[in-house]
Amino acid sequence: MTGWIAGHQWLPGRSLHGDQTEFALVLAIVTAAVLALALTATATRPPWSAAMLVCLTWALIINGISHIVLSLLSGSLMPGVLSGSTVLLPLGAYLIWRLPPVPWTPTTVTTTILVAVGLTAGAFALAALVTRL
Numbered sequence: 001m002t003g004w005i006a007g008h009q010w011l012p013g014r015s016l017h018g019d020q021t022e023f024a025l026v027l028a029i030v031t032a033a034v035l036a037l038a039l040t041a042t043a044t045r046p047p048w049s050a051a052m053l054v055c056l057t058w059a060l061i062i063n064g065i066s067h068i069v070l071s072l073l074s075g076s077l078m079p080g081v082l083s084g085s086t087v088l089l090p091l092g093a094y095l096i097w098r099l100p101p102v103p104w105t106p107t108t109v110t111t112t113i114l115v116a117v118g119l120t121a122g123a124f125a126l127a128a129l130v131t132r133l
Contacts, residue, residue, distance in 0.1 A: 004079050025127040026120075033119055034060075053095065054102040055112040061092040 003020070034056060041049035064084035071078045102108060 004076070007076075019131075022124075022127045022131045025130060026123045029123040029126055030119060033123070050100045051102045051108070054099050055108070055115065057092045057095045057099070058112060059116040060088050061096075064088040064092065 037052060037056060040046070041053050067078045067081040067084045071081045
């Protein structure tokens with residue numbers, strides 16, 4: 001991913017992706033956190049579980065769509081676009097269809113954005129710290 005981003009100078013936020021080792025660690029941290037949230041939500045079924053799963057699913061769908069859009073804009077396949085469009089988008093659509101509807105209030109939208117951004121920013125910060133130790 002970092003090489004692809006470096007090859008597309010017009011993309012904003014190139015400095016956020018660090019080197020390939022750091023970015024791989026970020027992906028591992030985000031994957032582990034999302035998996036832990038999903039497992040907790042499905043195993044213990046707390047009151048927030050359905051809404052949290054729907055919000056996570058929308059975040060994954062938006063990520064998959066962003067990979068497609070950036071691939072189209074750049075004229076080259078962004079890393080993750082094939083897995084995103086063949087796995088994340090269909091799985092996300094299925095989950096949205098199967099899970100109970102979540103009312104999209106300003107609070108729900110804000111919470112979804114804050115969790116997605118916070119998780120990603122936290123993963124980048126942790127990865128930067130770990131790779132510099």
